[in-house]
Amino acid sequence: MKRHMRWALAPLAVLTLAACGGDDGKSDGATEPSSQTLAATLKGDEAFGTLEQVLTNAGLTEVLEGTGPYTVFAPSDAAFTSTGSDSDFTTEAMRAPAAALLRAHIVPGALTRADIGAAIDSDGTGTVQMRTMADTLLSFTRDGDTIVVTAPDGASAHLTGSEELAKNGVIQPIDALLIKPDPAA
Template sequence: MTMKTMMRWALAPVCLMALAACGAEGGRKDDAATVAAPSGKTIAATLKDEGSFGTLERVLTNAALGDVLAGKGPYTVFAPSDAAFTASAGDLGDEAMKAQGAAMLRAHIVPGALTRADILAAMSRGGSGTVEVRTMANSLLTFSKEGEAVIVTGDNGARARLTGDETVASNGVVQPVDALLVKPAAS
């Protein structure tokens, strides 16, 4: 690991705390009203119990990352729905795709708990209307708005829209998205 990479990882928690603090100062009242009450479930249990994340939960189990999202955290998972996986190449839940599934998952997980109110507050305070967050895969997710929709864009240009209701779990946040944030490798 290079010194530059180590420095980025060392600064990641500080950046996330600053991003979270932006939302803690009281964003718009309508943003605060959309934040769900914390659940007693972990992120892993939330994904398992929610009907629209069956494929993601299967990939999570195959990649042996379930313990991570059942652990202490906090994490934010930008969770693609089952429908988002229909356009993917290969079955990431298949044993032969374990490494690709793990890489895809890490590109959808951010350390720290980020609610939509946090993201929107950081975008408005940043001046540019965008904000970047580093994933567990060491890639960047860029958030922006198109009308009222919050758009998240991966390093490779893959784009998704934050959809549905976020779930604040005991160890982080599940943010549903309508597409994969990486293009999976062909099988």
């Protein structure tokens, strides 16, 4: 079992090291990191109003204001409304599920799309996995030019829009939640 865990974490270690590479002064098309934290960047972006409210409700704002680095796979407001669930992760009653939802969308390390794409391309299977803060594995594959992320329960999302580099990590916008909410919640 321990051997399996080491192999499951190997892609994350490679990606984390790639994300920490030195700056050689060359631009690869990515934007320069902001001076804002992940929490401040999410708060300032209209597309993530619901996510920012969920973050506040879950009491995890301080985590995304901290040192990091983290990569947040950030569901848009539309992703929350299209779940087919009545769950409102912004209410006090949903504080614990909100924290679980967020942990399932955050991985350690600052990972750009170029990092994730390079890991997928260099892997012989075309799939790379990363461990979340919820201790689950997200699988990353390609669908044409689009990167698809899939959770263990089968929930999947596409990386969409433009990534945002913060001083303590990266925000990767996604078009769906990476957990299947309970429809009866």
